[in-house]
Amino acid sequence: MEPRLGGPVSGNAIPPVDYLSWYVPRLQENRPHDLSQSGFGYDWQVEVGADAMLTFWKSGQDPAQWVADRYEVELNQVCIAHGACQSISLAILAALPVDGPRVVGVEMPSFAVVSQSARLLGCEVIPFHRGPSEGPWELNRAEVLEILPKVGVLALTPVMNPTGEMISEDDQQWLIKVTQEAGVNLVSDEVYLDASKGTEFYRPMYKYAKNAISINSLTKTYGLGPIRFGWMIGEPKLIQNAKNAFQNMQGLASAPTVSIAETVFPRLDEALDGIWEARKQNLPKLLEVLEAHGIKWTPPPFGIYGAFSIGMDAVEAMAKYGKPLGLLATPGGMFHSDLKHYLRIAWGSSPESFEAAMPVLSQFLTSIQEGIA
Numbered sequence: 001m002e003p004r005l006g007g008p009v010s011g012n013a014i015p016p017v018d019y020l021s022w023y024v025p026r027l028q029e030n031r032p033h034d035l036s037q038s039g040f041g042y043d044w045q046v047e048v049g050a051d052a053m054l055t056f057w058k059s060g061q062d063p064a065q066w067v068a069d070r071y072e073v074e075l076n077q078v079c080i081a082h083g084a085c086q087s088i089s090l091a092i093l094a095a096l097p098v099d100g101p102r103v104v105g106v107e108m109p110s111f112a113v114v115s116q117s118a119r120l121l122g123c124e125v126i127p128f129h130r131g132p133s134e135g136p137w138e139l140n141r142a143e144v145l146e147i148l149p150k151v152g153v154l155a156l157t158p159v160m161n162p163t164g165e166m167i168s169e170d171d172q173q174w175l176i177k178v179t180q181e182a183g184v185n186l187v188s189d190e191v192y193l194d195a196s197k198g199t200e201f202y203r204p205m206y207k208y209a210k211n212a213i214s215i216n217s218l219t220k221t222y223g224l225g226p227i228r229f230g231w232m233i234g235e236p237k238l239i240q241n242a243k244n245a246f247q248n249m250q251g252l253a254s255a256p257t258v259s260i261a262e263t264v265f266p267r268l269d270e271a272l273d274g275i276w277e278a279r280k281q282n283l284p285k286l287l288e289v290l291e292a293h294g295i296k297w298t299p300p301p302f303g304i305y306g307a308f309s310i311g312m313d314a315v316e317a318m319a320k321y322g323k324p325l326g327l328l329a330t331p332g333g334m335f336h337s338d339l340k341h342y343l344r345i346a347w348g349s350s351p352e353s354f355e356a357a358m359p360v361l362s363q364f365l366t367s368i369q370e371g372i373a
């Protein structure tokens with residue numbers, strides 16, 4: 001189930017994203033207790049008029065300007081795309097040096113789109129690791145140094161999926177230094193990072209590294225996954241490459257998407273406040289359930305999800321005990337085989353639905369523990 005790394009692929013060699021093959025049908029079951037959503041559930045109450053379907057967006061403004069204003073960068077440092085997933089491919093293409101190796105080093109554990117997409121772009125994809133371990137999620141620096149001479153780009157997800165752990169400042173600065181010395185560019189998927197805005201953990205790569213493209217979208221911290229609005233921020237030269245890639249592979253942005261984005265952009269901080277509130281309300285309830293089952297765990301310092309060991313294969317546990325209880329949560333093995341005993345739980349839902357899910361989660365953990373005993 002973990003991401004499938006390897007050489008360039010096309011045709012029937014294109015691997016599925018096993019995580020999505022597992023997840024989408026289970027999501028469609030509409031299980032009553034869904035703790036799988038790593039995106040924040042925020043109701044923006046946006047009305048979409050018919051004109052959004054017919055014309056370009058209302059103001060005709062450049063959407064890149066809204067991003068530039070929010071992140072305090074220049075307009076020529078921003079490229080708009082359809083979500084973080086599309087941005088990953090475009091950023092990798094933009095960041096691969098013309099004369100460098102067509103090889104991408106990908107941080108593991110990771111969401112399979114980050115780790116597999118470059119194979120479809122004709123690249124070989126090789127791993128480097130942050131964790132996995134029960135202790136701190138540290139970068140394996142020896143491994144990075146070993147692969148650096150072989151790669152053109154390193155791709156990472158500073159706020160890791162499924163653990164929610166932010167890369168340490170020390171590891172981040174070290175990575176910037178060694179990649180710059182090696183002439184390697186960084187592609188940084190920061191789709192969960194804005195939940196840390198206003199804290200010491202908010203360290204987007206574009207702020208520190210001229211050799212980096214930071215990727216973000218409205219999908220996760222802003223709860224607008226269905227509209228597929230994302231962006232890249234970086235140095236103008238790298239961003240111009242990404243814009244050229246976007247024009248070749250996508251053409252134009254979707255007008256209804258941009259129209260909705262325009263409506264919410266001035267209000268985006270509302271969702272970030274909502275995330276802190278959800279943490280305050282929901283996280284203590286989760287910690288209580290885990291403690292009652294003897295599971296010791298320190299949640300990540302921000303955000304709405306985290307992962308811990310449940311003592312058995314989480315895919316099996318979901319099938320055997322989760323489904324009959326109407327519970328859905330995400331197995332860690334989808335991100336790295338060493339995490340197959342981990343379960344990712346998200347606490348971004350309403351206090352009422354989260355509270356209702358806690359006795360169910362408790363029963364689930366009891367069933368596992370009785371099954372093992």
Ligand SMILES: Cc1ncc(COP(=O)(O)O)c(C=O)c1O
Pocket residue numbers: 038082083084085086111114157161189191216217218219220225228229230
């Ligand atoms: C690390 C990571 N990047 C990107 C995405 C998807 O982002 P988007 O919906 O903006 O394409 C996900 C979704 O699970 C993710 O976990």
